[in-house]
Amino acid sequence: MSIGKWPRLxxxxxxxxxxxxxxxxxxxxxxPTATPRPAPTPTTAPAATATPTPAPRTTPTAGPAATATPTxxATATPTxxPKPTAxxxxxxxxxRGGALRWVKPTSIHDLDVLQSNTGGDLEKMGPxxxxxxxxxxxxxxxxxxxKSWEVSADGKTVTFRLEQGVQFHDGTPFNAAAVKNDLQWxxxxxxxxxxxxxxxxxASIDTPDEYTVKLNMTTADALIIPFMAVRPGFVxxxxxxxxxxxxxRQLNPVGAGSFKVKKVVVDSYLELEKWDKGFSHGKYPYxxxxxxxxxxxxxxxxxxxxxxxxxxxxxxxxxxxxLKNERATVIYERYATTVAxxxxxxxxxxxxxxxxxxxMSMSIDRNALIQxxxxxxxxxxxxxxxxxxxxxxxxxYKGNGYDMAGAKALMKEAGYAxxxxxxxxxxxxxxxxxxxxxxxxDQFRELKIDAKLEIGLSNQSSRLFRIDKSTSSYYTLWGSxxxxxxxxxxxxxxxxxxxxxxxxxxxxxxTQKIDGLLDQGRTTPVTEPAKRAKIYRDAQALIDEHxxxxxxxxxxxxTIYRNYVKDYAEHPSGGTSQWFKVWLDx
Amino acid sequence: MKRFIMRRLMSFLPTVFIVTVLVxxxxxxxxxxxxxxxxxxxxxxxxxxxxxxxxxRLDDPVYVQYGHWIGGVLTGDLGYSxxxxxxxxxxxxxxxxxxxxLATGALVVALLIALPIGIYSAARPNSIGDNVGTVFAIAxxxxxxxxxxxxxxxxxxxxxxxxxxxxxxPFAEDPVLNLKGMILPMIMTGATGAANLTRQxxxxxLEVLRQDYIRTAYSKGLAEGRVLxxxxxxxxxxPVITVLGLTVAxxxxxTAITEIIFGLPGLGQMAVQxxxxxxxxxxxxxxxxxxxxxxxxxxxxxxAYGILDPRIRYA
Numbered sequence: 001m002s003i004g005k006w007p008r009l010x011x012x013x014x015x016x017x018x019x020x021x022x023x024x025x026x027x028x029x030x031x032p033t034a035t036p037r038p039a040p041t042p043t044t045a046p047a048a049t050a051t052p053t054p055a056p057r058t059t060p061t062a063g064p065a066a067t068a069t070p071t072x073x074a075t076a077t078p079t080x081x082p083k084p085t086a087x088x089x090x091x092x093x094x095x096r097g098g099a100l101r102w103v104k105p106t107s108i109h110d111l112d113v114l115q116s117n118t119g120g121d122l123e124k125m126g127p128x129x130x131x132x133x134x135x136x137x138x139x140x141x142x143x144x145x146x147k148s149w150e151v152s153a154d155g156k157t158v159t160f161r162l163e164q165g166v167q168f169h170d171g172t173p174f175n176a177a178a179v180k181n182d183l184q185w186x187x188x189x190x191x192x193x194x195x196x197x198x199x200x201x202x203a204s205i206d207t208p209d210e211y212t213v214k215l216n217m218t219t220a221d222a223l224i225i226p227f228m229a230v231r232p233g234f235v236x237x238x239x240x241x242x243x244x245x246x247x248x249r250q251l252n253p254v255g256a257g258s259f260k261v262k263k264v265v266v267d268s269y270l271e272l273e274k275w276d277k278g279f280s281h282g283k284y285p286y287x288x289x290x291x292x293x294x295x296x297x298x299x300x301x302x303x304x305x306x307x308x309x310x311x312x313x314x315x316x317x318x319x320x321x322x323l324k325n326e327r328a329t330v331i332y333e334r335y336a337t338t339v340a341x342x343x344x345x346x347x348x349x350x351x352x353x354x355x356x357x358x359x360m361s362m363s364i365d366r367n368a369l370i371q372x373x374x375x376x377x378x379x380x381x382x383x384x385x386x387x388x389x390x391x392x393x394x395x396x397y398k399g400n401g402y403d404m405a406g407a408k409a410l411m412k413e414a415g416y417a418x419x420x421x422x423x424x425x426x427x428x429x430x431x432x433x434x435x436x437x438x439x440x441x442d443q444f445r446e447l448k449i450d451a452k453l454e455i456g457l458s459n460q461s462s463r464l465f466r467i468d469k470s471t472s473s474y475y476t477l478w479g480s481x482x483x484x485x486x487x488x489x490x491x492x493x494x495x496x497x498x499x500x501x502x503x504x505x506x507x508x509x510x511t512q513k514i515d516g517l518l519d520q521g522r523t524t525p526v527t528e529p530a531k532r533a534k535i536y537r538d539a540q541a542l543i544d545e546h547x548x549x550x551x552x553x554x555x556x557x558x559t560i561y562r563n564y565v566k567d568y569a570e571h572p573s574g575g576t577s578q579w580f581k582v583w584l585d586x
Numbered sequence: 587m588k589r590f591i592m593r594r595l596m597s598f599l600p601t602v603f604i605v606t607v608l609v610x611x612x613x614x615x616x617x618x619x620x621x622x623x624x625x626x627x628x629x630x631x632x633x634x635x636x637x638x639x640x641x642x643r644l645d646d647p648v649y650v651q652y653g654h655w656i657g658g659v660l661t662g663d664l665g666y667s668x669x670x671x672x673x674x675x676x677x678x679x680x681x682x683x684x685x686x687x688l689a690t691g692a693l694v695v696a697l698l699i700a701l702p703i704g705i706y707s708a709a710r711p712n713s714i715g716d717n718v719g720t721v722f723a724i725a726x727x728x729x730x731x732x733x734x735x736x737x738x739x740x741x742x743x744x745x746x747x748x749x750x751x752x753x754x755x756p757f758a759e760d761p762v763l764n765l766k767g768m769i770l771p772m773i774m775t776g777a778t779g780a781a782n783l784t785r786q787x788x789x790x791x792l793e794v795l796r797q798d799y800i801r802t803a804y805s806k807g808l809a810e811g812r813v814l815x816x817x818x819x820x821x822x823x824x825p826v827i828t829v830l831g832l833t834v835a836x837x838x839x840x841t842a843i844t845e846i847i848f849g850l851p852g853l854g855q856m857a858v859q860x861x862x863x864x865x866x867x868x869x870x871x872x873x874x875x876x877x878x879x880x881x882x883x884x885x886x887x888x889x890a891y892g893i894l895d896p897r898i899r900y901a
Contacts, residue, residue, distance in 0.1 A: 107859070109669075248671070250670065250671050251670065251671075251672070265754075265851045266670050266672070266851065267849075267851050267855050267856065267859060268753070268754060268849050268850070268851035269753070269849075293752070293753065293849065294849065295752060295849050296846055296849075297736075297846065297847055299736050300736065300739060300751065300752055300847055300848070300849070303736070303739045303740060303743060303744050303751045303752075304743075304751040304752050304753075306744045306751075307739070307743040307744045307747065307750070307751040308747070309743070309750055309751045309752065309753065455862070
């Protein structure tokens with residue numbers, strides 16, 4: 001049938017226009033608005049919340065879903081010196097079986113604890129190794145592969161008693177000899193273990209019997225036990241380490257954790273299956289399998305959760321906005337114990353000029369960054385101490401905070417009124433980081449600094465900056481996985497750390513003073529928060545006086561999961577959570 | 587026919603040779619001249635640098651390097667990915683299956699959409715159906731595939747719950763889950779290819795339907811369906827097959843976005859990830875595979891001409 005006298009083209013154009021208009025208006029995801037929202041009031045880590053909404057199709061409940069129970073609140077107050085607690089017994093109502101599905105935005109780079117140094121890999125490798133101890137959400141320490149420990153009166157000796165009958169995934173016995181072997185490998189400078197600075201207070205290791213490991217340290221160290229909950233305490237099978245090549249270990253790690261690797265499909269998923277010969281002797285884990293899905297696109301991540309293809313995922317601020325009314329959903333939020341930082345390498349002139357570094361820090365409007373990219377879900381920082389450590393944080397601390405006029409004056413004083421080009425400004429891949437980097441570069445342009453941004457793999461970017469020192473600056477969320485405040489300044493501002501940049505650029509008296517403060521902070525018991533707070537504030541002031549880095553903000557982190565996921569215990573610093581305790585009530 | 591195929595093969599081989607030379611030369615074009623430094627960074631671990639220099643034989647003359655590399659390609663040794671340290675041959679084998687399944691399915695989707703619409707549009711020119719088909723064709727070409735993919739997930743996975751939102755299950759493991767997981771990716775990739783095919787089919791059919799022998803067929807009382815499908819379509823297919831060959835090349839490139847969105851562990855996603863981290867051995871291996879596939883498809887297109895139109899094979 002013919003249309004009539006109107007030219008066909010008119011109808012076609014009208015139809016295409018309508019389609020284009022509807023696709024533009026019907027965008028799947030809302031974009032961040034430019035309207036500023038009030039910055040969140042700094043508090044201790046907030047409680048998890050959930051509100052009822054229409055039930056997602058995949059949940060078995062009929063009718064309106066029950067309100068999800070908020071999970072445990074992570075407190076920020078320092079705890080007493082860590083003591084071994086009784087081994088937790090499984091909740092009597094916990095159901096066994098099922099497959100837990102966790103969505104992550106990035107693929108695996110390296111599961112070999114002896115080589116890997118990225119936070120993303122730490123979260124994924126945690127279930128494969130478990131650790132000698134685990135950190136609870138309230139920051140107390142609980143036993144894991146070590147069933148108990150004692151600290152000598154002078155704090156210089158820590159004795160771990162290991163669980164017996166534990167095996168690595170390749171059948172090698174997990175015992176004191178294996179732990180000693182592993183720690184000695186990590187302490188050996190020739191092996192270039194990146195976390196060596198975390199455990200370098202260990203002078204020697206004894207094994208008085210098959211299941212006892214004694215760490216003899218050069219000085220009392222408040223963090224040695226918490227570090228046994230993360231990478232330094234993740235023990236790799238000595239048999240596999242010595243027989244499997246470095247490259248093969250990357251995707252075929254052999255730990256003694258509650259889960260072992262079943263299958264790795266790079267860029268798609270990591271599948272773990274339960275391991276009955278872990279420290280819990282079969283009590284844990286509850287789930288039969290644990291699949292970690294890598295979904296790069298944030299819209300698809302959200303969709304997979306909504307579609308019921310994922311049980312739990314680490315959400316962005318935007319996801320939180322969209323899911324805050326989602327039914328049968330728990331939103332767990334807390335302040336990260338990492339600090340968004342742009343580290344500066346003085347080997348790249350004029351970053352060797354303290355006035356230039358200060359000016360760069362003062363040119364950044366942190367509130368604008370947070371409102372523009374994080375929906376206000378972060379607190380601006382002018383130093384490295386943030387609200388995750390309320391016992392040390394001073395919300396009125398000025399440091400090298402935003403002051404554009406002051407920044408321009410400093411640039412003029414430094415002789416760079418016309419700006420300069422800054423090459424190799426790097427950061428690790430992450431979709432929320434691109435807008436942050438772009439906004440920062442825009443703000444640097446106010447000082448006529450042309451920052452050349454380079455994106456990279458997190459492992460590569462980190463290594464290039466910290467170890468090779470071959471890039472001018474590196475943006476990251478920095479923290480070592482241990483929730484103590486010390487983990488933020490130590491790796492970059494302690495002169496003995498591999499990533500210390502300022503050896504040839506600072507007065508030795510200054511570096512000595514910073515070292516002294518950090519040593520003091522580390523050896524002062526956590527039961528003396530006021531004393532530690534003063535120490536770290538002094539270190540913060542000294543670091544900021546020399547503008548050794550640009551501290552930006554401390555963001556909130558969100559984990560969103562279905563209410564049938566039980567006993568999920570968020571690691572207080574986003575490191576490895578206790579996946580072995582999780583069970584599925586469906 | 588055999589002679590025709592042999593002639594086509596004779597021109598295929600030099601093309602493949604030139605492609606491999608260009609692919610290999612890519613490594614030599616790395617900034618700074620040293621591809622290993624480019625890949626690993628200026629201050630990489632010297633041990634690692636030495637390891638990869640030996641792997642890539644960079645101290646040998648260029649023609650020797652190429653000879654070793656092409657020898658490896660011909661014997662199935664495509665080196666190691668720097669990003670994942672996996673052997674490229676085994677990686678390609680597993681990922682090729684995913685991409686081939688996706689591309690084949692997308693092609694089927696494209697044909698299932700394009701042929702009926704193209705034929706109908708040609709049979710009923712200037713009708714409402716024809717115009718709807720035209721709108722569809724233009725929209726298919728204009729709509730961003732990324733948006734289409736997300737919309738498909740939203741409608742079919744989130745809202746209706748009929749299909750999974752992402753992920754891949756190998757066919758051997760569970761055929762039903764495999765197909766369920768591949769439907770949306772195939773539609774997403776195929777829809778964009780369908781647009782061009784639809785227009786080409788319509789145009790070719792219109793040309794054929796104007797021929798005298800078609801008028802003769804109608805005047806002899808043959809049913810419309812028989813005229814269209816038996817007498818017209820075959821003659822209209824030659825230009826369509828040309829576009830099909832080009833569509834395959836586009837589909838292979840288009841799989842990258844699809845694989846990233848749907849979390850499919852295919853060649854496309856690997857190509858993107860390798861490019862981001864400058865994993866040159868992986869990129870070289872992928873280029874060889876992609877180029878080889880496109881050239882093979884075009885060879886098959888040439889052979890198909892000969893089958894469809896005997897006049898061509900004896901030309």
